[in-house]
Amino acid sequence: xxxxxxxxxxxxxxxxxxxxxxxxxxxxxxxxxxxxxxxxxxxxxxxxxxxxxxxxxxxxxxxxxxxxxxxxxxxxxxxxxxxxxxxxxxxxxxxxxxxxxxxxxxxxxxxxxxxxxxxxxxxxxxxxxxxxxxxxxxxxxxxxxxxxxxxxxxxxxxxxxxxxxxxxxxxxxxxxxxxxxxxxxxxxxxxxxxxxxxxxxxxxxxxxxxxxxxxxxxxxxxxxxxxxxxxxxxxxxxxxxxxxxxxxxxxxxxxxxx
Numbered sequence: 001x002x003x004x005x006x007x008x009x010x011x012x013x014x015x016x017x018x019x020x021x022x023x024x025x026x027x028x029x030x031x032x033x034x035x036x037x038x039x040x041x042x043x044x045x046x047x048x049x050x051x052x053x054x055x056x057x058x059x060x061x062x063x064x065x066x067x068x069x070x071x072x073x074x075x076x077x078x079x080x081x082x083x084x085x086x087x088x089x090x091x092x093x094x095x096x097x098x099x100x101x102x103x104x105x106x107x108x109x110x111x112x113x114x115x116x117x118x119x120x121x122x123x124x125x126x127x128x129x130x131x132x133x134x135x136x137x138x139x140x141x142x143x144x145x146x147x148x149x150x151x152x153x154x155x156x157x158x159x160x161x162x163x164x165x166x167x168x169x170x171x172x173x174x175x176x177x178x179x180x181x182x183x184x185x186x187x188x189x190x191x192x193x194x195x196x197x198x199x200x201x202x203x204x205x206x207x208x209x210x211x212x213x214x215x216x217x218x219x220x221x222x223x224x225x226x227x228x229x230x231x232x233x234x235x236x237x238x239x240x241x242x243x244x245x246x247x248x249x250x251x252x253x254x255x256x257x258x
Contacts, residue, residue: 003020003021003022003023003082004020004021004132005018005019005020006018006019006020006136007019008140009140011140011144012140012143012144012147014089014092015088015089015092015095015096015147016086016087016088016089016092016143017037017087017088017089018087019084019085019086019087019136019139020084020085020087021044021082021083021084021085021132022082022083022085023045023080023081023082023083024077024078024079024080024081024082025079025080026079027076027077027078027079028076028077029052029074029075029076029077030074030075030076030077031073031074031248031249031250031255031258032051032069032073032074032075033069033211033212033215033247033248034068034069034070034208034211034212034247035068035069035087035208035212036068036090036205036208036209036212037068037087037088037089037090037093038065038066038067038068038088038090038093038101038104038199039065039066039085039086039087039088040063040064040065040066040085040086040088040111041060041064041065041066041083041084041085041086042062042063042064042083042084042085042086042123042126042139043060043061043062043063043064043081043082043083044082044083044084044126044127044135045080045081045082045083049075049076049077049078049081050075050076051073051074051075051076051108052073052074052075052076053071053072053073053074053106058108060075060108061108061109061110061111061112062123063110063111063112063119063122063123064108064109064110064111065097065104065108065109065110065111065114066104066108066109067101067103067104067105067106067107067108067109067199068104068105068106068198068199068200068204068208069106069247070105070106070200070204070208070246070247071106071246071247072245072246072247072248072249072250074249084132084135084136084139086139086143089161090164090198090205091157091160091161091163091164091197091198092157092161093199094152094196094197095146095147095150095152095157096143096146096147096150097114097146097150098114098150099114100195100196100199101195101196101197101198101199102195102196102199102200104199105199105200122142125138126138126139126142156193156197157197159183159185159193160193160194160197160198162183163179163183163190163193163194163202164198164205166179166182166183167179167202167205167206167209168209170206170233171213171232171233172233173233174202174203174206174207176190176191176202176203179202190202207243208247210232210233210234210243211243211244211247213232214228214229214232214234214240214244214252215244215255217231217232218244218252218255218256219255219256225237225240225241225252225253228240228252240252
């Protein structure tokens with residue numbers, strides 16, 4: 001659950017949605033829901049987290065780059081664990097990391113594997129900051145440095161941002177041919193842009209956004225599953241439940257009871 005939320009500075013506001021802390025007062029096995037964004041998760045408590053994906057388990061690194069999750073995943077989180085999380089805009093994470101965003105999809109990547117010694121020094125210095133606000137200021141300095149060093153095509157960035165906004169605005173269905181005709185680029189080029197910059201295809205991005213809308217309604221609305229399904233653009237209730245379960249391993253009804 002979110003504890004405290006912080007907005008980015010003006011310099012980073014075009015690329016980062018927010019920072020927040022997530023603290024767990026008890027041991028918990030938590031369902032991970034696809035967010036539609038890449039996230040940088042920093043363990044600032046050394047509480048330890050084990051992530052379960054199918055029959056595989058892994059200890060989560062203290063500096064974790066969390067890509068898009070499109071398969072059922074759970075995290076066993078220890079009591080007292082606190083994370084400082086950076087959520088990037090869907091199109092912007094690649095500005096800070098040299099790898100294509102698709103390298104991180106369905107992966108928990110140790111930032112030390114990307115930046116080597118530099119990331120270890122960053123973590124040690126961040127933990128030396130005495131307050132949470134100071135930690136965020138230091139984190140922003142690090143991200144601003146990465147933004148300057150990792151030069152990428154801002155022309156492509158603007159195009160991908162526009163594509164993401166267009167896909168996000170679709171509430172009923174998604175057709176890559178319509179996107180291709182509207183923006184004047186081939187379907188293959190648009191697919192490639194999304195994989196490099198966002199990490200998933202535009203079709204999958206639309207599906208994740210639709211799932212998030214349905215998840216919000218399942219948690220907050222008293223409407224029937226059929227009504228939620230049609231409101232979110234699913235063909236029928238069966239289609240809704242099947243896709244929902246493909247992301248969570250749970251039915252909408254089971255999530256509603258959590």
